[in-house]
Amino acid sequence: MSRRLTYQGKALLLILLLFLLWWFLPALFKRATRVAFQEFQAPAWTALSYLHDLQDFWSHRLRPRHELIEAGIDLSRLNAAYALRNQRMEVMEGEILRLEAMLGLPSLPQHRYEVARVVRRELTNWWQYLVIRKGSLHGVAPGQAVVFAGGVVGRVRDVQPYTAVVQLVSSPDFRAAVHFGGDERPLEFVGGLNPTLGPALGTLRSVPADVRLHSERPLTIVSSRLGGVFPDGFFIGTVEHLELGTDGLFQTGRVRLNDRLLTVREVAVIIPLDGTTP
Amino acid sequence: MRNSQRAFSILLFNLLLLWLLHEANGLLAGWRIHLHGEVLFVIFSALYLRVLHGATLVMISGLFIDVYSPFNYGLHAISLLLLWTVCVVLRQRVRRENPRHVMLVAIVCQLIHLPLWHLAAAQGRLGEALYWLRGGGDLLASLLFVGATAYLWCEMQRLWLLWLGWNLNAEMHRLHR
Numbered sequence: 236m237s238r239r240l241t242y243q244g245k246a247l248l249l250i251l252l253l254f255l256l257w258w259f260l261p262a263l264f265k266r267a268t269r270v271a272f273q274e275f276q277a278p279a280w281t282a283l284s285y286l287h288d289l290q291d292f293w294s295h296r297l298r299p300r301h302e303l304i305e306a307g308i309d310l311s312r313l314n315a316a317y318a319l320r321n322q323r324m325e326v327m328e329g330e331i332l333r334l335e336a337m338l339g340l341p342s343l344p345q346h347r348y349e350v351a352r353v354v355r356r357e358l359t360n361w362w363q364y365l366v367i368r369k370g371s372l373h374g375v376a377p378g379q380a381v382v383f384a385g386g387v388v389g390r391v392r393d394v395q396p397y398t399a400v401v402q403l404v405s406s407p408d409f410r411a412a413v414h415f416g417g418d419e420r421p422l423e424f425v426g427g428l429n430p431t432l433g434p435a436l437g438t439l440r441s442v443p444a445d446v447r448l449h450s451e452r453p454l455t456i457v458s459s460r461l462g463g464v465f466p467d468g469f470f471i472g473t474v475e476h477l478e479l480g481t482d483g484l485f486q487t488g489r490v491r492l493n494d495r496l497l498t499v500r501e502v503a504v505i506i507p508l509d510g511t512t513p
Numbered sequence: 514m515r516n517s518q519r520a521f522s523i524l525l526f527n528l529l530l531l532w533l534l535h536e537a538n539g540l541l542a543g544w545r546i547h548l549h550g551e552v553l554f555v556i557f558s559a560l561y562l563r564v565l566h567g568a569t570l571v572m573i574s575g576l577f578i579d580v581y582s583p584f585n586y587g588l589h590a591i592s593l594l595l596l597w598t599v600c601v602v603l604r605q606r607v608r609r610e611n612p613r614h615v616m617l618v619a620i621v622c623q624l625i626h627l628p629l630w631h632l633a634a635a636q637g638r639l640g641e642a643l644y645w646l647r648g649g650g651d652l653l654a655s656l657l658f659v660g661a662t663a664y665l666w667c668e669m670q671r672l673w674l675l676w677l678g679w680n681l682n683a684e685m686h687r688l689h690r
Binding site: 242243245246247249250253254257265266268269272273276279283355356357358359360361362364366392400402407408427428429430431432433435436497498 | 535538572579646
């Protein structure tokens with residue numbers, strides 16, 4: 236019987252068998268396979284990321300000496316400015332603690348930053364994520380916030396010992412509580428519109444009807460601590476468009492995200508100091 | 514070395530392709546363009562290898578891609594197997610030595626694969642124009658990419674197997690077993 240089967244017939248039969256096999260395989264086996272494939276791949280991606288670092292190192296080595304000296308001078312200026320800002324921040328933190336004690340307020344959650352390099356990025360129309368070079372061994376856990384110099388990057392979705400997958404703020408299934416800069420009323424942000432050759436966009440919901448756009452003073456969206464994931468005040472994007480909903484009570488808007496978000500190479504994971512995970 | 518062992522060396526090419534696509538997409542990220550090269554994972558296995566070797570290779574490659582996907586584990590593997598089946602069915606009608614035929618198979622498969630993925634993975638965004646605009650941009654770029662590289666990619670793998678001592682062009686009749 237099998238001898239009468241054509242090549243195409245054999246292929247269809249085999250596919251059918253493979254589908255049935257995969258369908259009835261126990262979930263534990265599938266999970267084990269996934270972990271095995273992941274553990275097999277992770278060192279290769281990490282090694283490639285180190286190769287990129289090496290490439291950067293040699294490209295800097297080939298630069299003329301005067302360019303490096305100028306960059307060093309710029310960095311020392313920045314360091315001096317940041318040192319001053321740190322001093323000012325310490326004074327302000329002391330003031331906050333004093334006021335909290337005086338007014339009997341609950342203290343703000345404390346956290347540290349774990350800086351990580353981006354190993355790979357997957358930015359499709361269906362999902363947007365980064366893989367970073369820090370994992371559970373460095374204290375990273377699912378649900379933690381990830382930021383960079385330009386604001387919010389996203390949230391940790393999955394963690395392995397040395398790597399973690401970060402769901403980007405531009406991903407269609409990303410949702411977070413946000414508010415306008417200077418206006419504490421909570422809003423809902425949903426990521427996910429990434430047109431070709433255009434800026435990454437997100438959607439803003441539950442905007443009060445009294446909010447208006449000003450051409451000379453753009454509205455910025457920042458993170459809110461309401462969701463329990465992000466600290467307050469990290470930049471997310473600027474509002475481009477607002478439209479009154481059918482109920483007449485709330486508006487929906489379009490948010491333009493930071494252009495640097497999709498080419499970011501270094502991020503920081505916000506790790507709570509009290510050991511809790513969001 | 515047996516032919517089955519030689520066939521599985523093609524898995525190295527698929528891993529290389531995974532890395533090359535990742536590098537290319539990293540460069541294109543700033544323009545919000547994503548190249549989909551799924552057809553390149555299956556075309557050589559479908560046009561040149563035996564059924565069992567081809568399907569196993571495609572399944573393993575799909576599971577490699579599935580690792581970081583937020584969808585159910587195995588979805589890419591199944592979609593690649595379906596794509597491979599389409600290629601296998603088309604194999605009867607094409608001459609794999611002809612670059613135009615290989616290019617046509619790659620383009621037809623990509624035209625089937627990507628819109629189906631867009632329909633299946635829309636997550637309630639089927640009515641949004643920007644979703645389809647981005648999908649159209651990705652499809653156009655991917656068609657150009659697979660159309661331009663499919664034949665060369667197959668030839669590279671064929672020459673690799675020839676270097677390993679397996680002349681696929683001389684064993685046409687055996688492949689249909």
